[in-house]
Amino acid sequence: MTGTDYTLVIGDKNYSSWSLRPWLALKACGVPFKEERVQLRQADSKAEIFRHSPSGKVPALKTDIGIICDSLAIVEYLAEQHPEAKLWPTDREARAAARSVSAEMHAGFQALRNDMPMDLLSELPMPELSEALENNIRRVVAIWQDTRARFGKIGPFLLGDFTNADAMYAPVATRFRTYGVKLERYGDDGTAGAYVGAIYAMPAMAEWTDGARTEMRERAGV
Template identity: 60%
Template sequence: MAASYRLVIGNKNWSSWSLRPWLAMRRAGLAFEEINVRLRRPDSKAEILKHSPSGLVPTLIDGDLVIWDSLSILEYLAEQHPDKQLWPAERDARARARSIAAEMHSGFVPLRQSCPMEVLARAPMPEFSSEVAANVGRIVALWRDCRTRFGNNGPFLFSSFSVADAMYAPVASRFRTYFPDLGPFGDDGTAQTYVETIFAMPEMAEWEDGARAQMATAD
């Protein structure tokens, strides 16, 4: 199938926002051309601006239409491809999925600032702020609630893979890197199992392989 989309992303080891639509598109089987802009270089901003008016990644290009921001991209894809069921079909589940996706999009700043995504790193964090601990605890509780209420028919937050899983995949990476034991944050095993579910996806293995290849050729 010829690619009808172009997805502009950053480095796979670091770019958490790029991972979100990339993962959803791969999981849904949507063909796209991947345009990778190396971040943390003097010309990174200029290269991104060739594709994105925001100067940020990711950006989805569909013909003459440019969509930026991960959540906007995911919403657009869900509208364009309703058969892929990127949001849960049931009303209550869909409302909860949108709520937790939006909370991830706008929240958890202490965790994001103190624990940047590094897919290939393993760096358990023995000390962290109370704000970071509160963020981790909140996410652990969110995952447990979603899995308990809506996850009885599959391994993901709402049983089948959805936008919510795409939004929290970078958090699963952060937990694997910095907090391999989630017990101190109130986990009863649900969150740890969910992290393992995310990384058991072949699409995540593909992303990790891409990160390794990029790091091996980094200047």
């Protein structure tokens, strides 16, 4: 399997947190891939997505064996196809931790998703802080501090080197910056703030952000 066989169907880079996740994983694999973007928040968005993805959602990865839907399924597939990228840590304990926190992000944090949607290029006020939202933020900070303390000595990411766990949490880092979250309020000792900086320092993240700016200019007809 070569990366030239991959086409990743994504939503708008400014808004689609789920699209960012496998996009970063593909970049970490270092393989070429094609992008197909479906503009979200349009009258025909759902119909356009169904043209590419049987789930009716983005992202979707087109491969030589068919279409893989869902961010977590895609990054799992990439880890299998490209073991050299070490998208899951080689250490058994670290790998178990990475999978656990990735699954938790995939399945949970509903208040964070609903109340602080991804809006990459904006600076927005914090929404009203419900108990559920505060608990979600506090839990993310705790995950980041725990994984960094246990496994992060060799690099700036959750498990040291970049893994699928970072792909899963990168959109949360953007939310914290968009909404100006005061992480110390949620128990951060500086670890979570530094991790947000590490995500934004990635060349791949800069490339995605540049793409978001281009798309927003296109939307505005500039």
